[in-house]
Amino acid sequence: MLPAPFTRLAASALTSASLSNGDTLFRQGDRPLCIYWLEAGNVLLRRHSRSGQEIIIHRANPGEIFAEAALFSSAYHCDAVCTKDALLTRIDKAAVLEAMRTDPDFALALSARFAGQIQSYRRRIELLAVASAEERVCSAVADGLLDGNIKTFAAEIGLSHEATYRALGKLAKSGKLLKTGRGAYAAP
Amino acid sequence: MLPAPFTRLAASALTSASLSNGDTLFRQGDRPLCIYWLEAGNVLLRRHSRSGQEIIIHRANPGEIFAEAALFSSAYHCDAVCTKDALLTRIDKAAVLEAMRTDPDFALALSARFAGQIQSYRRRIELLAVASAEERVCSAVADGLLDGNIKTFAAEIGLSHEATYRALGKLAKSGKLLKTGRGAYAAP
DNA sequence: CGTCACATTGATGCCTCTCAAAGCTTGTGG
């Protein structure tokens, strides 16, 4: 189910698409014509640093809208790649902007969504600023960032996967986390 | 000059205030009743990690609006402290929400402002994810984050001030940055 | 002129990255 407030848009503003693992949805510099609703699968937004290091800006999960910030931008600022076969709906950018102009409730709801994103980015900044690997992993798990794929998780929180495995092991041993299966952990 | 779109608000929604170095404007958990426009001085938004490490979420500079995300939140998520005597204008939260409901252009402009903040946070995340201190400092200076106070700058980019000084020195020696004075650097 | 905060440099230790290897799971094809 498309999240509010996008259900208010005309059906003509929406088109479906599917992606396979490894596909690129858009690249940094592309001109944004739509934003996306992810129904299933995973899409990563990532950039590359000057030295070639890959940096994950955001992981879109099923049910989420992503690339919203491109509504007010003339170019995407990152690449979007599919990391698990995905179904998604394109939402026409012009239709969204028009709805904002004509429907105050739509505008308000969209702003609230942006505000929520800002706060989630702040949490992420807070996380990345934590110096200790163990503490960072612990907070990240508590924030629900770990969903099965530990290597992606490690990249998201700015650690090598080895350091992440070691921290997870230590946290499980000390009882701060529960090991619920192979590569699966939960807050106690 | 108050930035757009807030000039559209009635004068009754605005009140002036001043802060001295060290003053606290609000604390994490406080209920937000207004957002702020900083005319002069500096205000830091910061949080504390579990281990007591202080984390700077945002530094508000003169001319900026800050704490906007609190419009849609029932509590501030960080502390705001003044680090340089400041003049600011409180903008009533209810008046802003009302303006969004009644004035589509206002809503659109505010959303655009949020979208801009999202992109600046993404840049920040990208910065924090860079492993090498030298590269991180170089990018941060290029982004204009260094404005005189190197200790604050160091905290903002998640490095100790010593590591920051050393990186700055090295970058200046190798010509990637220009030292323009005591504690002052610029991109060449 | 003394104090204070910032700026700078040195030495040491710990933590994480990197490279490496081996065990484990899953899937694929013969």
Add this chain to the structure above:
DNA sequence: CCACAAGCTTTGAGAGGCATCAATGTGACG
């Protein structure tokens, strides 16, 4: 059903880089 490959998981060893502690220099301000 087995063999093999590919990818994730886990553990080890070594090196390098950043944090930390420490000391000194420097400018601003009363």
